[in-house]
Amino acid sequence: MTQHDLRIGIIGVGMMGADHAERVARRISGARLVAVSDPDTERATALAAALDGVRVIGDAQALIGDAEVDAVIIASPGFAHAEQLMACLEHGKPVLCEKPLTMDTESSLRVVEAEHKVGRPLIQVGFMRRFDPEYAGLKRLLDSGELGRTLLLHNVHRNRTVPETFRSEMIVRDSLVHEVDVARWLFDDEIARITVHAPKPTSLVGEGVLDPQLAVFEMAGGAMADVEVFVNFQVGYEVRCEAVAEKGSATIGLGVDVLTKQAGHWGGAVPDDFRVRFGLAYDIEVQRWVNAAAKGEIDGPTAWDGYAAAAVCTAGVQSLQEGRPVEVEMVSRSEVFG
Numbered sequence: 155m156t157q158h159d160l161r162i163g164i165i166g167v168g169m170m171g172a173d174h175a176e177r178v179a180r181r182i183s184g185a186r187l188v189a190v191s192d193p194d195t196e197r198a199t200a201l202a203a204a205l206d207g208v209r210v211i212g213d214a215q216a217l218i219g220d221a222e223v224d225a226v227i228i229a230s231p232g233f234a235h236a237e238q239l240m241a242c243l244e245h246g247k248p249v250l251c252e253k254p255l256t257m258d259t260e261s262s263l264r265v266v267e268a269e270h271k272v273g274r275p276l277i278q279v280g281f282m283r284r285f286d287p288e289y290a291g292l293k294r295l296l297d298s299g300e301l302g303r304t305l306l307l308h309n310v311h312r313n314r315t316v317p318e319t320f321r322s323e324m325i326v327r328d329s330l331v332h333e334v335d336v337a338r339w340l341f342d343d344e345i346a347r348i349t350v351h352a353p354k355p356t357s358l359v360g361e362g363v364l365d366p367q368l369a370v371f372e373m374a375g376g377a378m379a380d381v382e383v384f385v386n387f388q389v390g391y392e393v394r395c396e397a398v399a400e401k402g403s404a405t406i407g408l409g410v411d412v413l414t415k416q417a418g419h420w421g422g423a424v425p426d427d428f429r430v431r432f433g434l435a436y437d438i439e440v441q442r443w444v445n446a447a448a449k450g451e452i453d454g455p456t457a458w459d460g461y462a463a464a465a466v467c468t469a470g471v472q473s474l475q476e477g478r479p480v481e482v483e484m485v486s487r488s489e490v491f492g
């Protein structure tokens with residue numbers, strides 16, 4: 155820890171915020187966790203007590219404006235992001251905002267426009283899969299051209315369970331949004347049209363929750379991606395992606411770990427949740443964000459990426475509700491950036 159460390163404040167210290175707090179406090183170099191804020195003050199106080207030199211600030215806006223906070227991590231629920239992002243922009247503070255950028259296309263666009271007015275990139279969006287060594291390796295391979303042009307992506311995204319607040323729309327905006335970003339990033343193209351199907355739902359969740367969902371993305375350039383997203387799979391956390399190209403295919407997320415043979419069975423462990431599967435990705439993401447923020451830069455998904463993902467998810471929710479493919483409506487980059 156040095157006096158030049160970036161002093162970080164975290165907003166929202168639930169599952170993800172607490173994980174980031176631990177990360178910043180113990181594993182990230184060039185940064186120091188100095189403050190946390192959460193309406194659940196008991197939770198924030200317990201977390202701060204377990205870490206050295208961390209203040210609890212009652213209100214998110216006060217944390218953002220605090221003179222001793224240089225940079226902010228937003229890990230509050232998606233509905234709170236827009237207002238907190240706007241405050242970070244007003245105060246000129248670099249911010250790593252957990253996905254989704256915001257919960258709707260309009261507020262995401264307002265954030266992009268407000269950042270453009272500031273004149274420098276301050277917002278990085280927490281699409282951490284881009285930092286996962288397996289995804290990064292897949293991206294390098296596809297970009298190398300060794301397999302020819304990429305034609306298809308097959309994706310699987312399964313959570314063991316999610317909180318009861320997770321309704322059908324949340325599955326699109328909070329879970330499928332990862333594959334939306336992955337498809338845009340791997341294909342380096344926009345999603346032009348999306349269809350989200352609702353197969354027979356699991357009986358193990360609340361009435362009316364459409365889980366699993368099957369999505370199809372049609373890219374502007376004609377390639378396609380399919381996604382199974384099943385957030386109450388019961389077994390554990392699984393994220394897989396197979397890219398099919400002209401001269402071969404490549405798969406990540408097979409979970410090849412130590413294979414054990416014991417008591418008449420063989421196999422390996424299935425991670426319980428994203429904190430295990432993507433722990434290294436979050437470490438790399440936060441370290442690179444800290445390094446960049448110290449220089450007044452970002453190094454990862456931009457507010458524009460967050461906006462594009464929000465636009466796709468809005469169309470995805472409409473498709474789920476209306477049972478038909480829906481065109482994605484987005485402004486063009488030149489309308490915002492000139």
Ligand SMILES: NC(=O)c1ccc[n+]([C@@H]2O[C@H](COP(=O)([O-])OP(=O)(O)OC[C@H]3O[C@@H](n4cnc5c(N)ncnc54)[C@H](O)[C@@H]3O)[C@@H](O)[C@H]2O)c1
Pocket residue numbers: 165166167168169170171191192193194197214228229230231232234252253254280281282328428432
């Ligand atoms: N990148 C990933 O893989 C990943 C994984 C999990 C969650 N997330 C994202 O992180 C964010 C938080 O998710 P979570 O699973 O930790 O949720 P959570 O419910 O476990 O925690 C949210 C915390 O925010 C607090 N909170 C509620 N309203 C707030 C407000 N207005 N301002 C500040 N804090 C507020 C809650 O009291 C709670 O402590 C979401 O945006 C979610 O999508 C990302």
Ligand SMILES: O[C@H]1[C@H](O)[C@@H](O)[C@H](O)[C@@H](O)[C@H]1O
Pocket residue numbers: 313316328329330332385428
């Ligand atoms: O908020 C979480 C998080 O983004 C995880 O990475 C994803 O797998 C879950 O589906 C979602 O609920």
